[in-house]
Amino acid sequence: MNNEDNSVVKRKKKNFRYIIGGDILAENFIFEQSKLLILILVLIVFFISNKYSCMKKLVEVETLREQLKDIKYENLSISAELAFRSRLSQVEKLLKSREIELSISETPAFELHKK
Structure with missing residues (x-):
C-alpha cells in the first residue's frame, strides 16, 4: 500500500515539473x-x-464592392448630366451663346423603307 501511495504522489509531483522541465519529451510515447x-x-x-x-x-472583395458602388453613382450622375445637356432647349441655348446660326427644321423627319 505504501508503494501505491508513492507512485500516486510521484505522478502528482511529476505532472507540472515533468511537463515544464521537458522530461516528457524523453518518453517513448x-x-x-x-x-x-x-x-x-x-x-x-x-x-x-x-x-x-x-x-x-x-x-x-469589400473594397471592390465599394469601388463598384462609387462607379455606379458616378455613371448615374454622368448620364443625368448628358440627358440634361442634350435637351433641345439646352442645345438651343448653347448655339445662341456661341452665336452659331442654326435653326430647327420645319419639316418633320421621315423614314425610307425598302420595297
Missing part, C-alpha cells in the same frame, strides 16, 4: 507519436494560413 504530432502541427499551420488568406480576400 512522444517518439512513437512524433509523426502524428508533426502532421497536427502542419495542419494547424495550414488552417491558420488558409484563414488569413480568406480574410485577406474578404477585405479585397
Whole structure:
C-alpha cells in the first residue's frame, strides 16, 4: 500500500515539473507519436494560413464592392448630366451663346423603307 501511495504522489509531483522541465519529451510515447504530432502541427499551420488568406480576400472583395458602388453613382450622375445637356432647349441655348446660326427644321423627319 505504501508503494501505491508513492507512485500516486510521484505522478502528482511529476505532472507540472515533468511537463515544464521537458522530461516528457524523453518518453517513448512522444517518439512513437512524433509523426502524428508533426502532421497536427502542419495542419494547424495550414488552417491558420488558409484563414488569413480568406480574410485577406474578404477585405479585397469589400473594397471592390465599394469601388463598384462609387462607379455606379458616378455613371448615374454622368448620364443625368448628358440627358440634361442634350435637351433641345439646352442645345438651343448653347448655339445662341456661341452665336452659331442654326435653326430647327420645319419639316418633320421621315423614314425610307425598302420595297
